[in-house]
Amino acid sequence: MKGQEAVKYAAEDAGVGTITYVPGYPITELAERLGAEISVNEKVALEIVLGASATGCRSMAVVKQVGMNLLADPLAVSSFHSVGSGVVVMAGDDLGPRGSQVEMDSRLYGLVAELPVLDPRDPANLYRSIMEAYGVSERLRVPVIVRVTWRLLSTAAPQVQRIPTSAEPCSFNSPRFDGRRFDWTTWGLTARGRQERHRKEVLAQAAGISEATPLNDVQYSAEVGIVASGFPAHLASGLGASLLAVAYSHPLPWKLIRSFITAHRWILVAEEPGALIESWLQMSSKVRGRLTGDLPFGPLERSDLVRALESIDRGLIEGPEADRELRGMGCEPAESTSADVEPLEGSYSYELAAQRGYLGICQGCPFADLFTALGRLDVPVAGDAGCVIRAARPPYQSVDVVYGLGSSVGVASGFGKKGIAVIGDFALAHSGLQGVINALWRKRDLLVVLLKNDIAATTGGQEAPDLTGLLESLLPLRRLRLPAAEEEIEKLLEEELARPGISAIVAYGRCVENR
Ligand code: SF4
Secondary structure, three states: OEHHHHHHHHHHHOOOOEEEEOOOOOOHHHHHHHOOEEOOOHHHHHHHHHHHHHOOOOEEEEEEHHHHHHHHHHHHHHHHHOOOOOEEEEEEEOOOOOOOOOOOOOOHHHHHHOOOEEOOOOHHHHHHHHHHHHHHHHHHOOOEEEEEEHHHHHOEOOOOOOOOOOOOOOOOOOOOOOOOOOOHHHHHEOHHHHHHHHHHHHHHHHHHHHHHOOOOEEEOOOOEEEEEEOHHHHHHOOOOOEEEEEOEEEOOOHHHHHHHHHOOOEEEEEOOOOOHHHHHHOOOOOEEOOOOOOOOOOOOOHHHHHHHHHOOOOOOOOHHHHHHHHHHOOOOOOOOOOOOOOOOOOOOOOOEHHHHOOOOOOOOOOOHHHHHHHHHOOOOEEEOOOHHHHOOOOOOOOOOEEOOOOOHHHHHHHOOOOEEEEEEHHHHHHHHHHHHHHHHHOOOOEEEEEEEOOEEHHHOOEEOOOOHHHHHHHOOEEEEEOOOOHHHHHHHHHHHHHOOOEEEEEEEOOOOOOO
16 A cells, blocks of 8 residues: 555545645645545635535645645634634645755644644554544644655555544534534634634644654664654664654654653654754754754655764763753743643633624625625625624624635635625735636536725725626626615525526625725
């Protein structure tokens, strides 16, 4: 069995229902083997996956490392906003690089988006990592990144012991009221409150999981120890050194690492392509790796490790002095690494939207009746950054999820039943149009509601381009002049929701705040 088969088995056994991808080395072959659906870019690929997740479907986006730059926006937002069913981002790093303009280290997105990153070392570990990733994603309600490389995907290994799925089949159940799907309590918090919750609870639980997971492997056998992550951990076994193969490269298992370092005279850090783990540990001269010139950057070979082990005793600081250095650089495990953190409901003290005060839509907003009508519908609604977010909370409750500027069309394309994307004209031009192109191309079924006020209202009324003509050339489009009678708005929404495929309503209104 090869690494690609391990991913396929895991996707089947985890009950993954929606898989998207954008072709590129080293993930094209894997994605095609998974039967993934192509997307116009990685941002849209992740948005579709987030939409599927919000309506109860385990999902996966398969992208290469430069694609991580594209999807970073919805990834970072989803980290704090919450997801529904499990979301995995499979990031394929092109080491070398062979089919890319640059070599990048996707593990860094774990730090950027503050998400767990699994870095599997062999096909069996890859299978188990993906299975664990879905469990962690649903427990913490965040996407989980699984980093792969071509060597990992193409390496042969014995058949894995498959785990029967525990996932429920994908089904739509109004995400507004079903705790199993998207966690609607997230709207009870302000953005600051969500940030506080994420750092206090989600990352603390992730740290505990990283510490306790059976996917870690520790073997003590010598005075030299190798701290390894990813495929280099596979290369490092059988070299006569002790080995700590960590499952997560973010957050790291600090307790394990610290006790491993303390128990050895010399430490070599084996990872690729960058020096992510080593950079945390480099203040101790006991620790060697790329930053000390003992290993080359980029992909590692077994011979690199052998050479580094042979010459590792240069400039050594031993024993208690090295231990003191480690304590000084913050290697103490955090107090809050317990995996048994209380669930959010009823226990949080983070900034609540109700305490901060209502920051809803303005008195006299022309879109108010439209927001009311959207809130009454029993279909999933994806919102976008801007005034739509203001209508997410009571009394409107017009939208279910918002994953950043220009995201709503992609997200609604992933819903498990026909839904609505509400988007402003600036957001459409920003990146929403790629979602429209993708929805047309892939024959997705959704209604786009364009709030047309010709400005970026929440940022000061800057001019927005008029894309109505372009939109009309692409899909069926109807116009709604606001203010309008409630019945007219509801009838129009119902009629367009009944129309198969993608269509749009352009709602014209004049912003009262930015005249
Ligand atoms: S800023 Fe303008 S568009 Fe936004 S809620 Fe206020 S009135 Fe409505």
